[in-house]
Amino acid sequence: MRNDTIHLAGVYTKTVMKSWFQYSVDAVLRSLAVFIREAVGIVVIYFSMLKFDTLNGWNIHELMFLFSLLFLTYGILILFFTGMRDFWKTVRDGSFDRFILRPRGLLFQLIFSNADWFAAIGHGGLGIVLFVISAGKLGIIWNAGTVVYYILAVIGGVLIQGAMFVFVAALNIYLLQTDSLVTLFYWDLRKFAGYPISIFHRAIQFCMIYVVPFAFVNYFPSQFLLRKEDMAGYPAVYMYLTPVIGVCMYLAAYGFWRYSIRFYKSSGN
């Protein structure tokens, strides 16, 4: 049974890859385009930061480390949750009906038939580049403990954002169109997440910690490894919560999805 599911995931992945490679130049350029689009933003910040020494105690390499977590988790995220992010499209063009007609988990089908490998390479690649540039200059001691912590933090960060997409997908069943909601709560708030949240107004900090908890994706995990002074403003336990919050949010979102799916109304006639 397990084997069979892995087999299907493999066949799905092969099919998705083949589809992309029907237009192979475009596929490769897509990775590059995503990489450059996101990297340009970082370059702008880099040169701005040459004018200031630090941002609330964070130097440019520490900022890049913060960004690297954001991009790395997003790269992994869109391998698994593109189908949830774009769920409204699947509903609108009627292909979700087809998933219902197949004897497999709906979430499983949505995930594996939509994995966006090339965008993932763009985002993830940038995350790795930023990590390589910054991590060596920050004096982080990499031992078994910190490596395990880092891996758990990345998984937690993926789950936190994945939960947001699953949640929005479930909301889509009631609201039918949710891409603006994703822009507002995901993309707009994500723009704050590249910086230490301590520089922002309290309301924004509140949002980033308790409403759309991007702070747990990169800020608090980075604090565990970097121990900057501004951590004093938050409970120390927050540095350890990322995996817990990830799992809890994901389970809650999944529950909401399971509950909502029975209200699904097929599109068209």
Place this chain on the structure above:
Amino acid sequence: MSLIEVNGVSKAFRVSRRSAGIPGMLANLIRPKYEKKQAVNDISFSIEEGEMVGFIGPNGAGKSTTIKMLSGILYPDSGSVRVNGYIPYKQRKSYVGSIGVVFGQKSQLQWDLPVIDSFELLKAIYRVPEDVYQKNLKRFTDMLDMSGFLNQPVRQLSLGQRMRADIVAALLHSPKIVFFDEPTIGVDVVGKETIRNFLCELNEKDGITMLFTTHDMQDIEKTCKRLIIIDQGAKVYDGLLAGIRSAYGTTRQLDVEFSDDCTVAPIEHVEMKELDAPGGRKKRFLFESKEVQIDALMSSLLAAYAIRDLTVSEPEIEGLIRKIYSGEVVR
């Protein structure tokens, strides 16, 4: 117990009703108005194993909604559906392996990839054993003459080829029941004939139970013995195709070509139409078979006039269905 049992099923959709223009749009934003649209209203029927049933009705009659409830995509608001011992919308995962569904308007094939890749994916999804898969693939592709385009990307196929591929895609896992929603839409005459023959053969040899919707009455006449007609969400006819004629098709038509121009005096219970100019040679007589004996009518005409040709015709099914849709026939 029948293979498919539908009992008093209803389904309504909430449609947002918008007044026109920008003020209407704003009003809708503040207080959305909804209208209830009853798509299916208290429908019941049952289908036995091995039956092939045509399911027809005008656009918006509720055919697709019914198919979606039968296949488990939609929950009925009330009533019960039971297919092959399952409640489709509750036992989705165990149920859908035993059915196949073809939506003529919506392909399930991978658009950019060769047909065979979609089939391989379906094989993995439905856990079809290799030998069964190869056997089904070979048999169906031979029957539908598909070997020529199995390796072509779906986007390059003609509509007829794509439809055949979609039908095979729904059958690879050897389903017991297949629902077709307009399986011949947009397909040319030859293609339609191929598809009909294929479906008939599967029904006869494999005993696959089939229910299909179509707007092409030839599809029904050439494949189904039984017909269910729905209109505005309610069932209006359920019975043998042949029964339609005896139930609704009691009007007979007699076309007469006289040897010379003439006028015919009105006959009781018979409606006369001039097919040429008034007083011309060709005339049509319409009457109810229970009111007028056809032999009596013919002999009275033959006795009074010189006649060159006579044709008696029964009403066509298509014409009858049209009458049922437009409400001319009393239900």
